[in-house]
Amino acid sequence: MSGANFVGEYLHTLDAKGRIALPAKFRETLGPKFIVARGLDKCLFVYPPEEWDQVMEKLKTIPISSKDARHFTRYFLSGATEAEPDKQGRVVIPQNLRDYAGLNKDVFILGVGSRIEIWDKDAWEETKLGLEAEFSVLAESVAGI
Amino acid sequence: MSGANFVGEYLHTLDAKGRIALPAKFRETLGPKFIVARGLDKCLFVYPPEEWDQVMEKLKTIPISSKDARHFTRYFLSGATEAEPDKQGRVVIPQNLRDYAGLNKDVFILGVGSRIEIWDKDAWEETKLGLEAEFSVLAESVAGI
DNA sequence: ACTCAAGTGGGGAAGAGTGGGGAGAAGTGG
DNA sequence: CCACTTCTCCCCACTCTTCCCCACTTGAGT
Numbered sequence: 001m002s003g004a005n006f007v008g009e010y011l012h013t014l015d016a017k018g019r020i021a022l023p024a025k026f027r028e029t030l031g032p033k034f035i036v037a038r039g040l041d042k043c044l045f046v047y048p049p050e051e052w053d054q055v056m057e058k059l060k061t062i063p064i065s066s067k068d069a070r071h072f073t074r075y076f077l078s079g080a081t082e083a084e085p086d087k088q089g090r091v092v093i094p095q096n097l098r099d100y101a102g103l104n105k106d107v108f109i110l111g112v113g114s115r116i117e118i119w120d121k122d123a124w125e126e127t128k129l130g131l132e133a134e135f136s137v138l139a140e141s142v143a144g145i
Numbered sequence: 146m147s148g149a150n151f152v153g154e155y156l157h158t159l160d161a162k163g164r165i166a167l168p169a170k171f172r173e174t175l176g177p178k179f180i181v182a183r184g185l186d187k188c189l190f191v192y193p194p195e196e197w198d199q200v201m202e203k204l205k206t207i208p209i210s211s212k213d214a215r216h217f218t219r220y221f222l223s224g225a226t227e228a229e230p231d232k233q234g235r236v237v238i239p240q241n242l243r244d245y246a247g248l249n250k251d252v253f254i255l256g257v258g259s260r261i262e263i264w265d266k267d268a269w270e271e272t273k274l275g276l277e278a279e280f281s282v283l284a285e286s287v288a289g290i
Numbered sequence: 291a292c293t294c295a296a297g298t299g300g301g302g303a304a305g306a307g308t309g310g311g312g313a314g315a316a317g318t319g320g
Numbered sequence: 321c322c323a324c325t326t327c328t329c330c331c332c333a334c335t336c337t338t339c340c341c342c343a344c345t346t347g348a349g350t
Binding site: 012013015019021023024088089090 | 295297298
Binding site for chain 2: 037067071073075077078079096
């Protein structure tokens with residue numbers, strides 16, 4: 001099996017300087033440098049370098065001649081940041097990413113297998129409510145569980 | 146892994162003398178000398194020398210017999226400039242390029258993988274609005290991320 | 291109860307971005 | 321050919337942000 005296996009749910013805070021402390025359990029796996037980018041469903045994805053390289057490789061195969069592709073690449077990459085945590089294990093989340101995910105003071109940090117996700121507290125709680133109800137239904141539609 | 150990997154979105158200003166300060170994060174990768182050219186979608190492309198060479202290689206493979214190709218090459222290359230930043234990391238954007246991209250005082254500078262793009266603030270914000278809505282759709286169709 | 295690690299807050303130095311003055315080069319007219 | 325104007329570029333100075341480090345708090349483990 002390749003890659004990381006992040007699990008868990010952590011409630012942390014985005015401080016006045018725009019920093020978030022990553023859960024200690026994730027730090028070693030993440031390494032000293034990683035990428036934060038816009039994710040699906042209005043949250044942020046945190047990629048370890050190896051995962052990110054794979055994404056970049058894929059992007060590079062897209063022809064520049066298609067307008068949709070150009071725009072997608074633009075949007076996706078301009079919304080990404082290379083992040084290095086400080087000695088306390090915190091990273092600064094740029095304004096544009098905070099806006100995208102609607103982050104306020106309280107944020108959830110989720111381990112989701114190969115990646116980590118950062119959610120606004122309220123947004124995640126609401127999403128989670130919906131998921132609890134559908135959980136068993138979803139399980140069936142996701143093949144082979 | 147080959148090539149540059151620019152990411153991020155920066156809001157800078159075009160001053161009265163036509164200069165733009167490049168984001169500090171991009172400077173090292175760009176090197177002391179690089180190319181600014183007309184880009185697709187009314188923005189400017191900035192390439193480090195190595196990436197520019199690759200673009201040139203690609204252009205050379207285009208058959209000269211196609212009129213569209215000749216025009217494209219002509220237009221693209223005639224608008225290109227070699228730029229050297231001053232000690233503060235700023236470059237002068239020639240008038241013709243400023244006109245092309247419709248640059249006013251406020252500009253966005255985007256990291257888009259192998260190149261950097263310079264956009265007029267309003268133009269990019271408008272473009273971005275449209276993209277946010279399509280993001281999840283494009284993500285699946287383009288890259289399967 | 292004590293110790294240690296994790297998370298949080300904040301002060302201060304260093305660096306990045308911006309504006310503008312002035313010397314030198316280039317272009318123009320006499 | 322020279323004098324004048326204009327534009328470019330180099331450098332200095334100010335401000336604001338970023339990042340680096342120190343210190344407090346809380347909670348878990350021994």
